[in-house]
Amino acid sequence: MSQRYDLAQGSTRELNSWLHHYNGTGESAAWQVVNPNGAHNLAVGLDAPITVDIEGHVGYYCAGMNKYAQVTVHGNAGPGVAENMMSGLVRITGSASQYAGATAHGGLLVIEGDASSRCGISMKGVDIVVHGSIGHMSAFMAQSGRLVVCGDAGEALGDSLYEARLYVRGNVAGLGADCVEKPMKDKHKLELEKLLCEAGITGADAGEFRRFGSARKLYNFNVDNADAY
Amino acid sequence: MCGIVGLFAKTPEFETQLGYYLAPMLLEMTDRGPDSAGVAIYRNPVPEGQVKLTLLATAPDFGWGDFEYGLRQAFNGVTGLWLNGNHAILTAYAWSAELIAWLRANHPSLRINSSGQVIEIYKQKGLPAEVARNFGVGQFVGTHALAHTRMATESAVTTEHSHPFSTGEDLCLVHNGSLSNHNRLRTQLMRRGIHFTTDNDSEVAAGYLTWRLREGDSLEAALERALVDLDGFYTFAIGTRDGFAVLRDPVACKPAVIAETDQWVAMASEYRALAVLPGAEQADSWEPAPGRIYSWSH
Numbered sequence: 001m002s003q004r005y006d007l008a009q010g011s012t013r014e015l016n017s018w019l020h021h022y023n024g025t026g027e028s029a030a031w032q033v034v035n036p037n038g039a040h041n042l043a044v045g046l047d048a049p050i051t052v053d054i055e056g057h058v059g060y061y062c063a064g065m066n067k068y069a070q071v072t073v074h075g076n077a078g079p080g081v082a083e084n085m086m087s088g089l090v091r092i093t094g095s096a097s098q099y100a101g102a103t104a105h106g107g108l109l110v111i112e113g114d115a116s117s118r119c120g121i122s123m124k125g126v127d128i129v130v131h132g133s134i135g136h137m138s139a140f141m142a143q144s145g146r147l148v149v150c151g152d153a154g155e156a157l158g159d160s161l162y163e164a165r166l167y168v169r170g171n172v173a174g175l176g177a178d179c180v181e182k183p184m185k186d187k188h189k190l191e192l193e194k195l196l197c198e199a200g201i202t203g204a205d206a207g208e209f210r211r212f213g214s215a216r217k218l219y220n221f222n223v224d225n226a227d228a229y
Numbered sequence: 230m231c232g233i234v235g236l237f238a239k240t241p242e243f244e245t246q247l248g249y250y251l252a253p254m255l256l257e258m259t260d261r262g263p264d265s266a267g268v269a270i271y272r273n274p275v276p277e278g279q280v281k282l283t284l285l286a287t288a289p290d291f292g293w294g295d296f297e298y299g300l301r302q303a304f305n306g307v308t309g310l311w312l313n314g315n316h317a318i319l320t321a322y323a324w325s326a327e328l329i330a331w332l333r334a335n336h337p338s339l340r341i342n343s344s345g346q347v348i349e350i351y352k353q354k355g356l357p358a359e360v361a362r363n364f365g366v367g368q369f370v371g372t373h374a375l376a377h378t379r380m381a382t383e384s385a386v387t388t389e390h391s392h393p394f395s396t397g398e399d400l401c402l403v404h405n406g407s408l409s410n411h412n413r414l415r416t417q418l419m420r421r422g423i424h425f426t427t428d429n430d431s432e433v434a435a436g437y438l439t440w441r442l443r444e445g446d447s448l449e450a451a452l453e454r455a456l457v458d459l460d461g462f463y464t465f466a467i468g469t470r471d472g473f474a475v476l477r478d479p480v481a482c483k484p485a486v487i488a489e490t491d492q493w494v495a496m497a498s499e500y501r502a503l504a505v506l507p508g509a510e511q512a513d514s515w516e517p518a519p520g521r522i523y524s525w526s527h
Contacts, residue, residue, distance in 0.1 A: 038501030056510055057500050076514065078500060079484060097484065097516055116516045117481055136481075136519065 002030035002053070012039050019069075022048035038078065043071050046088070063090045066107065082109045085126055098135070101128045104145070110199045117154065120147045123164055129199035139166055140176065148195050150204045161214040167192050169209045180215040231392075231405040232258025232378040233485070234502050235466045235473050237494040237525050238371075248369025250506055252361045254495070255376045257502040259357045261405075262378030265391035266360040267352025269401045269468045272371030274347045279308060280325040283342040283349045284317045284332070285388065293317060296336060303331055314363045316342070316351050325398065340389060340426070345399030347372075347470055352391040372527055375468045377403040383411070383430040390427050394435035397442050399470035404431035405498055406483045408461035434459060438467070452476050452522050466496060472526030481519035488514035494525050 005015050015033060022029055024047055033054045036042055040059040043052045046069035054062070057075035067086040076094035085104040092100075095113030102118065104126030111119075111128070117135035120128045125145045133151030140156070142164035152170035159176020165188070166179075175181075184207075192206040219225055234254040238244040248270070255266060275281045286293070297310050306322030321328060325344045332339055342350035351364040357378045361367060366376075377392035384390050393401040408414075411430035414437060419425065423436040437459065441451035448469060455465075456479065464483040467474045475496050477485055487496045488503050490512045495503050503509045517523050 037504035038499060040501075057504070057514075059499055059501055075510070076500065095515070097486075098482070117519070 002032045002051075004032045004034065006034050007037065007039055007042075008035035012041055015042065016044060019043055019046055019050065019052065022046075022050050024048070036075070040078070043069070046071070049088075057094070066090055076113070077111075082107075082126075085109065095132065101126050104128075106145075108198060110201075114151065120145070120164070123147065127195055127198075129195055129201060131199075131201055133170065136173070137176070139164055142166075146191070146195060148192065148199070148209075150201065158212050158214070160218060161212075163214065165191075166212040167195075167209040168212065169204060172210075172212070175212065178215050178218045179212055182211045182213045184209065184211050230261050230380045230382075231403075232261030232498045232502070233375070233403050233405050233464060233466050233496070234258060234377075234498070235373070235375045235403075235468075235475070235496040236506075237373040237472055238492070239490075239494065240492050243492045244372055245370050247371050247374055248365075248367050250493075251369060251374050251376060252367040253505040254497060254502045255357050255361055255366065255378065257505060258376075258378040258498060261498055262380045263356055264381050264386045265352065265354045265379045265388065266357035266377060267350065267379075267391045267393050267403075268360070268364065268366055268369075268374060268376040269343070269348055269350045269393040269403075270366075270369050270371045270374045271347045271399075271468065271470070272349065272369065275308075275320050279306075279320055279322050279346070280328060280344060281346055281349070282319045282325070282328065282332075282344045283351070284319055285340040285342050285352070286315045286317070286338070287340060287388070288338050289315075291315070291338070296339075299335065300331075303335075304328065313351065313365070314353075316364065318349055341395070343395045343399075343401060345470065348395075348399045348401060348468065350393050350395060350401060352377075352388060352393065354386060354388045354391065373468070373473055375401065375403050375466050375473060383407050384428050387427075390429045390432075392431060393468065394429075394432050396435040396438040396467070399468075400438070400442070400448075401468040402431065402435040402438060403466050403468075404434055405464045405485075406462035406478070408434060408459055408463065410460040414458070430461070434463070434465065448474060449522055449524070456520055464498070469524075469526065472524060474522055474524035475517055476522050477517055477519050479520040485517050486514060487517055487523065488512040496523075 029050045036056045038059045044064040047067040049068045051070045059078040061080040063071040064083045070089045072091045077096040079097040082090040087107040091110045096115045099118040100115045101109040109128045111130045114132035115134045119134040119138040123142045129148040136154035139158045143162040149168045153172045155174045156176035158179030189206045309320040311318045392403045408430040411433040464485045
């Protein structure tokens with residue numbers, strides 16, 4: 001039996017404080033949120049294994065800093081969805097705007113539509129699976145984690161990348177500085193299959209993807225420069 | 230940060246509700262721009278041969294009666310002067326250039342917000358709610374409209390610095406972002422005879438389009454060229470006689486979302502401004518791609 005919160009009758013602050021009651025308790029609960037109408041900051045800062053279903057489109061920073069919770073947006077998400085997520089699962093059934101999953105440390109972000117520019121910028125361990133395509137400058141300075149794109153990737157993919165692994169099935173408009181295509185070994189196909197399965201994406205064969213990563217040729221990768229500090 | 234909204238009616242029924250929906254869209258963008266607001270509405274086209282100007286009196290005690298008397302002495306083709314707050318819609322059988330030259334010479338304190346056959350531009354310093362109330366935005370009936378809420382970054386908070394900016398006959402521009410090469414561009418455009426009234430960066434973008442269109446570019450060609458010549462961040466919405474266009478710079482960090490149904494097409498800085506529209510939740514909606522021109526016309 002899930003609790004229902006109607007944002008047409010309430011406020012973002014009140015909703016979030018209800019959801020924060022569970023923080024640190026380890027308790028589970030189920031919440032359904034209706035009439036989001038593009039509101040910002042919904043379900044941010046959760047720190048408990050609860051499920052939150054948001055019925056409609058959301059604005060900026062939905063499910064930011066998420067820990068343990070499963071947040072599903074039944075609609076589109078504005079900029080910065082699941083920004084700095086630590087763990088848990090955030091699913092967007094529509095498309096997401098800029099910098100989805102930015103700086104996120106862990107957990108899984110699934111976008112069933114497209115993600116726009118700067119998807120996974122500076123990601124630090126999160127896994128992001130996009131069923132559609134992603135925009136330009138995605139995975140810029142991505143440090144670790146995996147970004148899976150079943151559609152196409154925009155310009156400057158993976159610019160100044162560190163250790164994150166990028167898998168793209170479609171066309172890549174262009175690679176950013178120091179980002180190169182790398183061979184798909186069996187272990188990569190295996191981890192990709194697992195990710196697609198976890199994301200609930202069917203009809204995408206791991207064998208159709210290409211892998212991209214860092215060539216490790218930029219200044220910061222050269223040990224001779226370590227003396228400079 | 231600023232807020233932009235645009236609304237385009239696809240049916241005659243929706244035209245009658247244009248202002249009814251535009252006003253709450255504008256109010257929803259108050260957080261993005263509480264400094265000033267403005268609306269460009271396309272309605273009540275004047276008959277062939279007439280011009281329509283939107284005038285703004287910057288002096289609080291401007292004498293519209295004396296003004297009208299002098300105007301009718303100078304131009305016998307004046308067909309109407311309709312006051313709306315401190316704005317007035319002037320219609321006349323006249324050349325707009327001649328009329329504007331007379332206004333500038335005889336009433337330098339009057340601002341000419343727009344000229345054309347269809348467009349009217351209302352703008353004012355203060356909260357969007359005040360602007361919507363003062364000019365009766367909620368009652369507007371028209372084919373399409375653009376509106377802007379401003380959070381000033383590049384220049385002062387005054388009515389003169391508010392958007393929309395006129396870019397020529399029945400054309401206007403609203404801008405979210407900031408241009409970095411506006412000073413040099415303004416100097417270049419002034420040498421080409423483009424008139425500026427503020428030090429605002431967005432007015433330079435408007436002046437740039439005015440110049441290109443005057444040189445014979447189509448709106449599409451002018452915008453393609455703007456992508457090369459304008460340096461900075463922008464989401465532009467450009468109102469034309471028949472519709473509107475949307476353009477984001479290639480980096481596209483300023484937000485925009487477009488949605489369309491059988492009744493309407495709308496754009497806004499954020500989805501929450503579109504959420505007030507009938508059927509918004511089920512509408513086709515997408516984020517406009519960087520450096521790509523989107524346009525609709527009747």
